[in-house]
Amino acid sequence: MISDDKIREIISSSIINAICIDDEFCAPYEEGDGNFEIPKSMCASFRDSHGCNLDVFHYTTKEKLKPIIDTLFKNRDLLIVDWELSPNDTIKYRDTLEIIEKGIASKSLRYIVIYTQSPSIEEIVKTI
Numbered sequence: 483m484i485s486d487d488k489i490r491e492i493i494s495s496s497i498i499n500a501i502c503i504d505d506e507f508c509a510p511y512e513e514g515d516g517n518f519e520i521p522k523s524m525c526a527s528f529r530d531s532h533g534c535n536l537d538v539f540h541y542t543t544k545e546k547l548k549p550i551i552d553t554l555f556k557n558r559d560l561l562i563v564d565w566e567l568s569p570n571d572t573i574k575y576r577d578t579l580e581i582i583e584k585g586i587a588s589k590s591l592r593y594i595v596i597y598t599q600s601p602s603i604e605e606i607v608k609t610i
Contacts, residue, residue, distance in 0.1 A: 493593070494532055496559060496592060497532070497534050497559040497560045497592075497593065498533075498534055498535065498559055499534070499535045499537075499557055499558050499559055499560075500528060500534055500535065500536045500537070500558060500559060500560035500561070500562060501536070501537050501538075501539060501554050501555065501558050501560070501561055501562070502521065502524065502536060502537070502538045502539070502562040502563070503539045503541050503547075503554075503561070503562070503563045503564065503567070503581060504521075504538070504539075504540070504541060504563070504564040504567070505540070505541045505542070505564060505566075505567050505568070505569065506564075507520060507521040507538050507540060508521065508538070508540050509521070509537070509538045509539065509540050521538040524536055524538070525538065534560075536562075537554075539554055541564070541567050541577070544577045544580065547577075547581070551581070551584050552584075552588070555584065555585055555588035555590070555591055556588075556590070557590050558585075558588070558590055558591050559590065559591065559592050559593060560591070560592070560593045560594075560595065561581075561582070561585045561591055561593070561594045561595070562595045562597065563578055563581055563582065563585075563594065563595070563596055563597075564578065564596075564597060564598070565578055565596050565597065565598035565600060565606060566578070566598060566599070566600065567581070575606075575609065578596070579609070579610075582594060582596075582610070
């Protein structure tokens with residue numbers, strides 16, 4: 483049986499390029515209001531600790547994402563996405579599900595990580 487450490491090593495070595503999509507995170511080169519510190523720290527950690535490139539996309543609307551989504555997923559191994567990208571919508575995760583669908587359809591994406599502040603992980607699993 484393969485040890486947990488070996489599994490981590492295999493997965494870690496298979497991730498070279500990642501994309502993080504969040505409605506609160508600003509890209510390092512972006513101007514405006516938003517959280518710059520967490521994405522800056524994430525990018526440094528991915529690069530320095532894991533030898534992986536991480537890009538951050540500041541999600542605002544699916545209309546702004548739609549023309550570039552294929553480019554965002556090009557040559558990506560990992561998608562990190564916020565579960566509630568549209569906090570003001572009735573269904574806060576609708577856009578997230580569409581992004582995940584596009585990611586699954588891309589040729590290179592191997593892993594998807596969903597993060598959330600929602601207390602009900604079981605509901606997320608059922609929705610997916």
